[in-house]
Amino acid sequence: MSKSPILSGTDLSKKYGALEVVKGVSLTIGAGEFVCLVGKSGCGKTTLLSLLSGLEKPTKGHVILNGKEIDGASEDELALFRRENVGFIFQSFNLIPTLSAWENVALPLFPLKMTNEERRKRATELLDKMELGHRIEHLPSALSGGEKQRVAIARALINHPKIIFADEPTGNLDSSTGEAIMDILNRLHRDEGVAILMVTHEVELAKAANRFIRMKDGEVVS
Amino acid sequence: MNLRYITKELYYQKRRTLTSILGLSIGIALLIILNALSLAYRQAAHVPLKEIGADITVQRSGDVPKELTGPVFPCSAVTIRKEEVEKIQKLPGVRGIGTGLLLWVFDPNRAWIVLGIEKENSIGPSLLRSSVTEGRFLEDGKPEALVEQAYARQFGIRLNDTISVADKKFPVVGFVDASRAAKIAVANVYLPITEAQNLAASSRQLQSVSPFEPGDVNLVFVKADQEKISDLAATMKEILGKKATVATPDSFLKLLGSLFALSDKFTLAASLIAIIVAILIAFKTMAGNIAERAREIGVLKAVGWTNRNVVSQLMSEAVIQCFMAGILGLVIGLVTAYGLSFMKVNIPIPWEMSPTPHFLPGGGDQIFKTLRLPVHVPLTLAIFAILLSIIIGGMTGGLLGRHISKIKPSEVLRHE
Numbered sequence: 118m119s120k121s122p123i124l125s126g127t128d129l130s131k132k133y134g135a136l137e138v139v140k141g142v143s144l145t146i147g148a149g150e151f152v153c154l155v156g157k158s159g160c161g162k163t164t165l166l167s168l169l170s171g172l173e174k175p176t177k178g179h180v181i182l183n184g185k186e187i188d189g190a191s192e193d194e195l196a197l198f199r200r201e202n203v204g205f206i207f208q209s210f211n212l213i214p215t216l217s218a219w220e221n222v223a224l225p226l227f228p229l230k231m232t233n234e235e236r237r238k239r240a241t242e243l244l245d246k247m248e249l250g251h252r253i254e255h256l257p258s259a260l261s262g263g264e265k266q267r268v269a270i271a272r273a274l275i276n277h278p279k280i281i282f283a284d285e286p287t288g289n290l291d292s293s294t295g296e297a298i299m300d301i302l303n304r305l306h307r308d309e310g311v312a313i314l315m316v317t318h319e320v321e322l323a324k325a326a327n328r329f330i331r332m333k334d335g336e337v338v339s
Numbered sequence: 340m341n342l343r344y345i346t347k348e349l350y351y352q353k354r355r356t357l358t359s360i361l362g363l364s365i366g367i368a369l370l371i372i373l374n375a376l377s378l379a380y381r382q383a384a385h386v387p388l389k390e391i392g393a394d395i396t397v398q399r400s401g402d403v404p405k406e407l408t409g410p411v412f413p414c415s416a417v418t419i420r421k422e423e424v425e426k427i428q429k430l431p432g433v434r435g436i437g438t439g440l441l442l443w444v445f446d447p448n449r450a451w452i453v454l455g456i457e458k459e460n461s462i463g464p465s466l467l468r469s470s471v472t473e474g475r476f477l478e479d480g481k482p483e484a485l486v487e488q489a490y491a492r493q494f495g496i497r498l499n500d501t502i503s504v505a506d507k508k509f510p511v512v513g514f515v516d517a518s519r520a521a522k523i524a525v526a527n528v529y530l531p532i533t534e535a536q537n538l539a540a541s542s543r544q545l546q547s548v549s550p551f552e553p554g555d556v557n558l559v560f561v562k563a564d565q566e567k568i569s570d571l572a573a574t575m576k577e578i579l580g581k582k583a584t585v586a587t588p589d590s591f592l593k594l595l596g597s598l599f600a601l602s603d604k605f606t607l608a609a610s611l612i613a614i615i616v617a618i619l620i621a622f623k624t625m626a627g628n629i630a631e632r633a634r635e636i637g638v639l640k641a642v643g644w645t646n647r648n649v650v651s652q653l654m655s656e657a658v659i660q661c662f663m664a665g666i667l668g669l670v671i672g673l674v675t676a677y678g679l680s681f682m683k684v685n686i687p688i689p690w691e692m693s694p695t696p697h698f699l700p701g702g703g704d705q706i707f708k709t710l711r712l713p714v715h716v717p718l719t720l721a722i723f724a725i726l727l728s729i730i731i732g733g734m735t736g737g738l739l740g741r742h743i744s745k746i747k748p749s750e751v752l753r754h755e
Contacts, residue, residue, distance in 0.1 A: 193646055197643065211641075213344075228341075
């Protein structure tokens with residue numbers, strides 16, 4: 118790996134009671150790199166992604182994200198850090214049902230001091246890029262699965278993150294919509310230089326990545 | 340706090356919003372209605388005394404002569420000495436005083452209830468001045484009489500007739516409509532108080548059981564500072580001794596017999612229950628609503644909302660919902676209060692305050708003051724209810740927000 122690391126995890130472990138879900142994993146992701154984390158369901162991929170993104174604290178080990186050691190940070194410090202450095206894409210989109218497409222995209226901006234016009238402008242630009250310029254006022258219930266995921270991608274990009282964590286982003290989509298979403302992620306990585314760590318259990322999707330990391334029973338096997 | 344997010348949440352989650360608002364508004368309405376009713380009963384209890392311009396009436400009970408001839412005192416109103424009246428007048432908190440002298444006069448062929456009244460006083464029975472229906476009111480220093488209109492009609496007494504009361508002649512100068520006047524100290528004939536005092540002083544029957552001198556009275560009407568009424572009543576009892584009968588608005592409140600009239604404690608307890616019910620309803624519905632939104636809170640935290648951002652958002656939502664509930668509760672309270680204001684109450688006037696000989700027609704009948712219950716919602720109560728709603732909202736939203744903001748996004752965002 119040639120690029121400087123945006124994310125590195127060292128000897129990461131996570132235990133829930135007696136159950137150790139992640140066992141001493143170490144990995145590094147370079148800036149602008151597209152990495153896929155693959156493995157069967159229940160192998161600890163999502164937990165590892167949560168540890169690396171600061172959604173969860175490791176039982177053991179250290180995470181350095183964009184030069185900051187995050188495993189010792191408080192909840193609120195982590196939230197602020199995520200707001201400025203990280204974007205998330207989830208399998209089930211996780212859009213707020215009462216907010217329109219542009220408001221969902223602007224959700225990370227709501228706690229910031231700025232006018233709604235500014236928020237709307239930034240969100241609309243991203244939705245235009247996602248070819249959803251005509252759907253900005255629609256509620257999630259009026260959008261198709263693919264459209265919802267594109268709104269979620271736009272939300273992940275609103276704060277110009279250095280890295281996007283995507284957890285099974287095509288898991289709830291049919292194959293052609295899934296391919297379209299993968300095209301968008303590829304374009305982001307290629308054109309915008311955003312690093313992507315994507316969790317998937319579909320090896321075919323992992324082929325789009327620069328490299329993939331295979332997990333089994335909480336450990337990295339290759 | 341993002342107002343746009345709040346309004347959309349409240350608008351699109353209509354079921355949730357309406358459940359919370361309706362639940363809390365019922366509690367708030369209950370609080371308003373209970374307090375408005377309690378206040379209405381208190382105001383109603385003031386009416387009999389207010390009509391006679393007083394806050395307190397003072398009498399002293401005593402004996403009735405064995406033989407009922409000529410002027411006598413009813414057993415509920417015997418002599419109150421001039422010095423005692425002066426002592427009452429000087430008590431701190433007494434704003435003014437009125438007096439009267441009530442006599443039963445048993446003439447050979449007729450029995451009269453006679454009330455001696457002051458010529459001019461805004462306290463006491465001289466307020467009858469406004470109830471003159473024909474003729475004129477009494478003039479100072481003249482031995483003349485006013486006759487109650489219905490009584491005059493019954494016995495064929497006409498204006499300018501001369502009536503004989505205890506062998507003394509009085510020209511009838513006017514009629515008064517007692518039904519329009521106060522129900523306390525109602526009489527058939529009204530004389531200047533000095534004339535009534537002369538009749539009393541010259542009655543051997545009366546003097547035999549209750550020594551009386553001109554200047555003494557048997558009815559005292561007191562206008563007092565509202566906050567001192569209870570203390571003054573106690574002091575007046577001390578001045579007049581154990582046979583004193585001192586009536587205050589509280590005496591009438593007790594006679595009303597309603598739960599609201601029985602004690603302040605009932606209203607206080609009922610209000611507290613209403614507030615607790617309102618808080619529990621708000622807490623339960625909002626706790627359910629917020630629990631349903633755990634995933635949404637997880638998303639907010641994942642995309643960079645701090646705990647404080649989440650708490651402030653949920654608290655603001657709760658405050659706005661509870662404010663709306665407060666307004667709705669107030670509207671329900673106002674409408675109910677309006678409906679209840681058509682209710683009529685009968686305030687019993689104790690026989691002792693308007694004594695009539697039992698053997699006269701209608702003599703033993705209970706007298707009532709009938710009035711519409713003055714139910715209304717005072718501005719202070721309305722403001723209190725709205726403020727309380729807001730506080731409940733802030734408290735509930737804050738507590739629940741703090742609790743839910745502790746969830747870990749990773750726990751609620753794991754894919755299914």
